[in-house]
Amino acid sequence: MLETSEKTNLLEQASYKYSLQDVAEPNLYRDIYDYESVPKVAFNHRRVPMNMPTDVWITDTSFRDGQQSMAPYSVKQIVDLYKLLSKLGGPYGIIRQSEFFAYTKKDVEAIEKCMDLGLKFPEITTWIRANKEDFKMVKKLGIRETGILVSCSDYHIFKKMKMTRRQAVDYYLETIRSAFDAGVVPRCHLEDITRADFYGFVVPFVNEIMDLSNEAGIPVKIRACDTMGYGIPFSEVALPRSVPGIIYGLQHYAGVPSEYLEWHGHNDFYKSVTNASTAWLYGACAVNCSMLGIGERTGNVPLEAMVFEYASLRGSLDGMDPTVITEIARYFQDEMGYDIPPMTPFVGENFNVTRAGIHADGLMKDEEIYNIFNTKKLLNRAPGVVISKTSGASGIAYWINEHFALEGEDEIQKDDPLVLKMKEWVDEMYADGRTTSLSKGEIMDKIRELTGGQMPSKSVTAREEQK
Template identity: 60%
Template sequence: MENRRVTMNRHTNLLQLEEHMYPLVDVKTPNVFRNLFPYSEIPKIAFNDRVVPHHMPDDIWITDTTFRDGQQSRAPYTTDQIVRIYDYLHKLGGPEGRIRASEFFLYSKKDRDAVEKCMERGYEFPEVTSWIRANKKDFQLVRDMGMRETGILVSCSDYHIFYKMKMTRKQAMEHYLSIVKECLEIGVSVRCHLEDITRADIYGYVIPFCLELMKLRQHYGIPVKVRCCDTMGYGVNYPGAVIPRSVPGIIYGIMIHAGVPSELIEWHGHNDFYKAVSNSTTAWLYGACGVNTSLFGIGERTGNTPLEAMVFEYAQLRGNLGGMDTTVITELAEYYEKEIGYHIPERTPFVGKNFNVTRAGIHADGLLKNEEIYNVFDTEKFLNRSAEVAVSNTSGAAGIAHWIDTHYRLKGDKKVDKNSELVTMIKAWVDSQYEDGRVTVLSDKELEAVIAETCERLGITLK
């Protein structure tokens, strides 16, 4: 105790006692935290009430894995689609580069063609980075393509080290460090993907490993990033929860005890337990500068943290959009639906067809009087999407006119009047539906069909 130094913490401006060093604990048998993860039962969330402080970095950002993790769960994108989406990400991220980087596979010619075309765009952000297999041939490919950073897999739980890799912790660490050194030798920055970190021994393996990574960073003078991968979605954001499930505990340990700067820490979450967004936000709050996402959450199993969700998390935490153009989110959703053929579930926040559609009659009445009552924010301003009211027996002529105006995006003098012949005829049809015993709201397709037929009879068009 007496030999430990007292230093000033420049973030809190408080004196603190230098922490103990954390050597590798090279166990003979794997620690799979069976008390927390009893496979034949539901995983446990345990607490010890050890609370760590908030440590929000001065600058936070989003990174993207749409073309890497996102492509592992769907049909591969074409080269043209990748380049088009990359253009959208650049526009969405804005001049401050809130979407800092995007990662790509390099395995196939199609992947490499897409990388080259994206790099030819000359955008500073998102930076084009790669994800490769850990071998010299792939390292050389990264350098030959002029990329400054690559990700490599460094699985860190005993589940992976003992059961998948058939190694001890010491063997795994030595193997990983040799790979990192090879990459740094050719001048390429390494992003270490600590797979399955929420089932790993944080103080017995993860922190000792990160301490070694920081030594390599200092020796070579090249950034070495740490990506905390919640591969199975086990992370929780609750204060006082025990590690390895505690997101605050993981970020605090890596930052404070392993000495990894916030700008080199990134969170990569999965949504197996519906916590991807809250865990990513928590990582920001406790010291990670980066959160890794994919568009619409497309990814392995239940998916990744949705990129669009973190855009609005950023705005809520910072009080501004950091230069991001959120209307691009709607453009991306339309591109996926119309050009790629990917169906976005209707109730998906911010991008689903029905995310700002009010269906309950009493809610619709409130929305028509003042949309702030039932709309999360000005969706017309931020997403180019007006709040809509679904049509039912309680909608009335005003509700039908509102539906037509918003659904067909009619503005100014193009809007339909609630007393028009078109609205009167549609209302008569709607009333007849419910007089025959219908109890559900009318679908968009039903309304589109009857409006098209009525417009044809009246000789008018909605433009």
């Protein structure tokens, strides 16, 4: 049968209908995942069209997937971070939703306190056990949407659940009916989709979900979960690892509208951010993230990364306030005792810090030479340097100017007497066998010694020499 597509305005075949393949043995894709070697990337040279939706957004799982990977957050910490999320997402709700556990009294208290704030965004959603009592509890709280687990690879269906594919589908559909009966929008988490039989299980299963949704008159969300980080963003990669193929297939063959399609990835192979962006580009409105990327194993898609991916792809932050990213990072460090790896983009201690003297010399002449963008404006973090054996006079001068906020005429140069004395001291330290960089406290103490306790400025260094 031919139908005119509303998206392309072209006649397209609409007769594709995939039936559930209730196989006797699991399809574990052993040619790709043999477990004894690195998973392979297979190509079939099939392309699907790029189809970015009119609106795309970010959803958050910091209080669900993120919280599974740390000590449980206190109610106060959840409320504080939720407020920061709202501030970061801005008035248009680019950070559209935030996902909470709803298992314990503490979980419910945190949800209620966040709801009492009256913030429009992010909308509070939940993750619950698949039973009727939990659905009723969510409804009573006034939650509109909740996540439920519908694992879709044969690794889970056969090995963990000990079911056939048909038994799994029937079990899942009964759970989804319970959500509809409670008047709650179910968000179906298609766990392990990058190891699933896409046309033999995923598409026919999602077709049944969509039929049930139409029958109930209640929408359903479909979250494609790259649970093990196996997703590949490249064009022409074969399923089940192809991110473009998964998103296209869920739209084109399972009938999931973009606004109900969401990507949830992990970073096991360093591809979480690229895969999330690819999901946007090929038709998913939502990408699911966590603050600082905290999550299972190697973590989830870092929310702060997708803020900048959004701005890169759309050409605008659309009301988001990225300086809040620095506030969030400091909160995790200062209030929660979380150690952020220093090289982490946007939030790590060293992300815009250089140790090389030649780089520091460039920063002094024009910070744009060695800084990725105006980090002072966008993240409230000026570029910095670390003093070590490779810093040279330029690095020392830059460090002093940065830490004492010396600008314009007050800036000191690399030939300043204070800088030259400091360089002498630094060189001596490393000549004696030191291998680590100098701490802020050590540098400050030496500056006080050399200046007699006076704050460094041109008025007490170079200007005095000029007299």
